Amino acid sequence: MKPRRVRIPCAGLVLAGLFPARAVAQDAMSTSVHGAASMKDQLAALARLGLPDNGLQAPTGIDPTVWTASIVPGEEPTAARVALGRKLYFEPRLSTDGTVACATCHDVTRGFTDNRMVSEGVREQLGRRNAPTTLNAALLNEQFWDGRARTVEHQAGMPILNPIEMGTQTEQDVVTRVAALPEYQQPFQEAFGRAPSYQDLRVAIGSFERTLIFLDAPFDRYLAGDASAISEAARRGHVLFDGKARCASCHPLNPASPLGTDNAYHNIGVAAHDKDFEGLARQALAALEKDASEQALDQLALATDMSELGRFMVSRNRADIGAFKTEQLRNAGITAPYMHDGSLQTLWDVMDHYNKGGEENAFLDGGIEALALTDAEVDDVVAFLFTLTDVRFADANQRAFEAQKAQAAKSRPFKDPALAERRVLGFERRVLGE
Numbered sequence: 001m002k003p004r005r006v007r008i009p010c011a012g013l014v015l016a017g018l019f020p021a022r023a024v025a026q027d028a029m030s031t032s033v034h035g036a037a038s039m040k041d042q043l044a045a046l047a048r049l050g051l052p053d054n055g056l057q058a059p060t061g062i063d064p065t066v067w068t069a070s071i072v073p074g075e076e077p078t079a080a081r082v083a084l085g086r087k088l089y090f091e092p093r094l095s096t097d098g099t100v101a102c103a104t105c106h107d108v109t110r111g112f113t114d115n116r117m118v119s120e121g122v123r124e125q126l127g128r129r130n131a132p133t134t135l136n137a138a139l140l141n142e143q144f145w146d147g148r149a150r151t152v153e154h155q156a157g158m159p160i161l162n163p164i165e166m167g168t169q170t171e172q173d174v175v176t177r178v179a180a181l182p183e184y185q186q187p188f189q190e191a192f193g194r195a196p197s198y199q200d201l202r203v204a205i206g207s208f209e210r211t212l213i214f215l216d217a218p219f220d221r222y223l224a225g226d227a228s229a230i231s232e233a234a235r236r237g238h239v240l241f242d243g244k245a246r247c248a249s250c251h252p253l254n255p256a257s258p259l260g261t262d263n264a265y266h267n268i269g270v271a272a273h274d275k276d277f278e279g280l281a282r283q284a285l286a287a288l289e290k291d292a293s294e295q296a297l298d299q300l301a302l303a304t305d306m307s308e309l310g311r312f313m314v315s316r317n318r319a320d321i322g323a324f325k326t327e328q329l330r331n332a333g334i335t336a337p338y339m340h341d342g343s344l345q346t347l348w349d350v351m352d353h354y355n356k357g358g359e360e361n362a363f364l365d366g367g368i369e370a371l372a373l374t375d376a377e378v379d380d381v382v383a384f385l386f387t388l389t390d391v392r393f394a395d396a397n398q399r400a401f402e403a404q405k406a407q408a409a410k411s412r413p414f415k416d417p418a419l420a421e422r423r424v425l426g427f428e429r430r431v432l433g434e
């Protein structure tokens, strides 16, 4: 069961239809597309977050050796590179028609996501996947729902060339366009000591993302000994998270694993069970046989039905069919909707999904089984999840909590009314070895 895709009317595209592309490009800093805040408003919001001016030192809570090891030699996030990357992250002129920047889909005012089910790129094109947050992404072992890029520096080069994200163009097209903009000549010189190149552009954007580390949440203050930092409900939720609800087996969340992800791939039954996984897998192997380049894979993942194969597209391992990366839980309160396809709108929906054991399919992870948590227990885990949002987003987090709570009170589309009964049946089936 999948909710309908909702189309959000979009002022920016109306503008794009009325004015020639160049006029839109000039206005792009103050107009907004796809519901994103204007770049001007986003930059003002960014300034209030008090980010470090470089990414060379390990952020609080991260082991300095782990941080240094995550940086590819030669790609050090110096202050000059961070400053250049910040400019580029908010630059719509990286896209073919001057309308879409990284910040359109990873918006400062929306938890560095777009708060949409799936993302919309240039010319109103919808992709197949939900935009994860760029907050803390630098700390992930691999990027994307299927891990097809390793570092943020590597990842940053891909959406710019993707036809449905920032448009059909070559690395050279982008470099030529950026190099012709006078305001970029000096910053590229300062950051790299040479004229713009695509590789340096990727590194600069990644350097900026390395300053987006947001790990100072009420939960951390609670772990550090401030018992009053989180509510009693959230404390009960934490116990359930580590215990009966079995979340921590895939989302280990502790000082050694601060993001709450095992950095592994699982099929948790989000991909609809009526998908013809076998047929799609055959189609994918044939397509990859022809062209397994980074760009070909990126397009298959974002623009075709094969998107639902998830990690299989990268590993070609049958066990990875329908498996997606365990998403970090940091700042989840402000990054709805959830899952690789954005199909779950609230954290209550997420809990209802797990509580009934996901959608059955032949490749479902062994760690997913009906949990039969009570309504009160579900509320407690949700309360806990909302304590993982950085204190700098406390207001947005509170507003999101209220909004999700109101929505969940009206509608719980993924809640299984016959849960208790199903759990007994499932137990019998396992005992009988069926």
Ligand code: HEC
Pocket (backbone or CB within 6 Å): 089, 100, 101, 102, 103, 104, 105, 106, 119, 120, 121, 122, 127, 129, 130, 131, 132, 133, 134, 137, 140, 142, 143, 144, 145, 146, 152, 155, 156, 157, 159, 160, 164, 165, 166, 205, 301, 302
């Ligand atoms: C049209 C919307 C859109 C644009 C523009 C866009 N992204 Fe994304 N971004 C997405 C979507 C959707 C995904 C997930 C795709 C997937 O996993 O296959 C994603 C994934 C990511 C990830 C991986 C995070 C994780 O948890 O794995 C990072 C980092 C990221 N984008 C950064 C950027 C940067 C930097 C830019 C600009 C160069 C950018 N994005 C442009 C929509 C967008």
Ligand code: HEC
Pocket (backbone or CB within 6 Å): 241, 245, 246, 247, 248, 249, 250, 251, 265, 266, 267, 268, 270, 271, 323, 324, 325, 326, 327, 328, 329, 332, 335, 337, 338, 339, 340, 341, 347, 350, 351, 354, 365, 367, 368, 381
């Ligand atoms: C078997 C491993 C596994 C278990 C157990 C598990 N998760 Fe997940 N979790 C994942 C994977 C994999 C994804 C991404 C799946 C997808 O998009 O298809 C995910 C996604 C999520 C998301 C969505 C994050 C986002 O930003 O989209 C939340 C929230 C979440 N899990 C919370 C929980 C909670 C709470 C529990 C316990 C009730 C739990 N998970 C149990 C593996 C697991």
